[in-house]
Amino acid sequence: MAISKVVSSAEEALQGVESGMTLMLGGFGLCGIPENCIEELVRIGVKDLTCISNNAGVDDFGLGKLLQKRQIIKMISSYVGENEEFERQMLSGELEVDLIPQGSLAERCRAGGAGVPAFFTPAGYGTEVAEGKEVRIFDGKPHILESALISDFAFVKAWKGDSAGNLVFKATARNFNPMMAMAGMITVAEVEELVPLGELDPNTIHTPGIFVQRIFVGEKYEKRIEQRTVRHA
Amino acid sequence: MAISKVVSSAEEALQGVESGMTLMLGGFGLCGIPENCIEELVRIGVKDLTCISNNAGVDDFGLGKLLQKRQIIKMISSYVGENEEFERQMLSGELEVDLIPQGSLAERCRAGGAGVPAFFTPAGYGTEVAEGKEVRIFDGKPHILESALISDFAFVKAWKGDSAGNLVFKATARNFNPMMAMAGMITVAEVEELVPLGELDPNTIHTPGIFVQRIFVGEKYEKRIEQRTVRHA
Amino acid sequence: MLDKNGIAKRIAQEVRNGWYVNLGIGIPTLVANHIPESIDVEFQSENGILGMGPFPVDGEEDSDLINAGKQTITAMPGAVYFDSATSFAMIRGRHVQLTVLGAMEVSTSGDIANWKIPGKMVKGMGGAMDLVASADNIIVAMMHTNRAGASKLLPACSLPLTGVGCVKRVVTNLAVLDIKDGAFHLVERAPGVSVEEIVQSTAGDLVVPDEVPKMSI
């Protein structure tokens, strides 16, 4: 019988999350973020968090909610605009920010999950990102050594999942979720729909359940759009 | 309009393959191997090939066919049993063999396709695989530096594909095919079925068409089973 | 002199049939509007789509389907979604044939600065460092001068770098310029723009050939 990862609520899913931990949160902008886990992090009020997430939400949504409550002391991200509170905390020194090229961030999470402690990439060579990092030439081109990232908890959001923790994402809401699922010591997946075991086609699962320790159905999804853009038909 | 990669035959798909080239061939054992590309390689008779493939086929099927014709001078593989002609050529020195741990082989192909020139892995540390390779300790554990693999041509076999080169694999016939598709300078995909553009669900494509330069429908698939094993119901 | 759409239109002429193209935010995004029907290209957005289509019509926005600028988009037939690691495998592995992005400064050695102004709020580099470090073919789309009228084509960048020695071509409101051998090389001038004006507006070494054709756009 497949191993069951189902928990009944965000509260149960976040058991063991403590102040001072390093968390990964999937999503790109506000797309594919673990809304219910973020709500629960706000509710339990853990502090001094290091958050690894491509972005930092907006003022009143996504990680912005944790920033408003001053629960985060360090962000590891590739792009953190769109957030006044973030800017204020960063400029005042309350918030430490480690900016990483987006591809390096993605690959460092994957490496963390895949047991690869370090790898070479050309991204950032010759820039301040390379400061203090080993440089090596491959095929005539300089590369820098980047290290793997792991986290105490990873929070990811999927479209569908099953009790074994298998996940399927929708469209570009996939983004960082699969790599972060791999890199969490404990990975919590929140899903829009929990389907019966065996219903997901084993050929089309994005994240195998082995990477997921807990799964629950999110109570409510706002799925806010950051830049609503339409064409005139 | 999506870029079309469709060619009409194996012959057209293999245009430009020359003696002395390095080729990657997907498959695990005889499962998911590019049968029609192998047939065409035999037909055009190119020689002195370096073949990167997890296995080397059996005497009369898969890469064994190229070995019989003495078209291969070097194999890069993780496991090469089940093949008497292989053994004869290897012991006589006609065939050079580079054995690589299976996970390192998979990751080296992915790295080649992903622009990561080298990475650290614990696999093989303290064994002859580590000879001449850089060793570095991460988190108290020794790792060796492995380099990326690329190839002049990669031959992969998928279940379904579309004209844009998007591929879907079936069950464990996926194996090395996706990484090799990434690592070929020219990647040729042979498929059991070519479906109309737009028919594959964009959420469930395993290999995005960007990694595939040519695609064709295989004329015939034997799909031989290497170890037929059944239970008594 | 070109407007933003003019710059995008000129860059569209650089695109070849069968190319995968990554367009940055701003002027580069406009390039998609000017690709001729006769050319098949696919647009990659680094947040995880290949085969990006136009913006949706009103009412058909999908919050799960956005581009790297976080704008709602659509998908073309043959599109595919993937995760961020795979997306940058495409970019870092040089499977994307053309990257078009904006810049604050470009230097005669091909350096580019486009992510950080010291003393101002730093938003981050996003995928720009990966894109410029890997693409074989990088075109910078920008105004020739900044709002204060100072040249953005410099002997050396003064701002923190995004990438080193990577830019090969720049298309501005005034000109098309190639970067090689430590200098800008004037390739074309925009309609209504004189060579003198380009020389005036270019702070880095500029090689001007005897004949400078006018852009045909």
Added chain:
Amino acid sequence: MLDKNGIAKRIAQEVRNGWYVNLGIGIPTLVANHIPESIDVEFQSENGILGMGPFPVDGEEDSDLINAGKQTITAMPGAVYFDSATSFAMIRGRHVQLTVLGAMEVSTSGDIANWKIPGKMVKGMGGAMDLVASADNIIVAMMHTNRAGASKLLPACSLPLTGVGCVKRVVTNLAVLDIKDGAFHLVERAPGVSVEEIVQSTAGDLVVPDEVPKMSI
């Protein structure tokens, strides 16, 4: 003394609820037959399946569905297929809780040799080096002595190594032994096997406690 099935049965007792398990070819494969119904485990095969089921019934073999031993298999509900890079990401990234594999030799320092005999045809290491280098929990399943009667539990391996300092427990036809502090530690003896016989058959340093329980299988 245990037969192969007995060894597998004893190893099955080591498996805990909720574990992902990779079973090597030979005796390890038999472990799957002895997991109690009350325990939920999933079997990973490194060629790309999690949730491997039993062999198919005659006529239902699928050439596209095999295990790492190239045998036709079936998939359980909740199974998932993946590529080889993802498979070894699971293994290297320590997401698999238990690896069971065979060996030619094991040493008192936890080294294992199971892939190559000099002078004989070398078939390759397959996934064994990745598995032993990464798993937190490696159990070796093997006969205590080779066909010539010589011990396979040695002060140091004489054959080319597969991995260094990685084996923590060995289950043989004679005994269960742990490896720590540079010695084998006798944990249990097989039914009908005396401590003396185990001592005789073990070439590496062997620590024997006062009380050596008999396996209950």
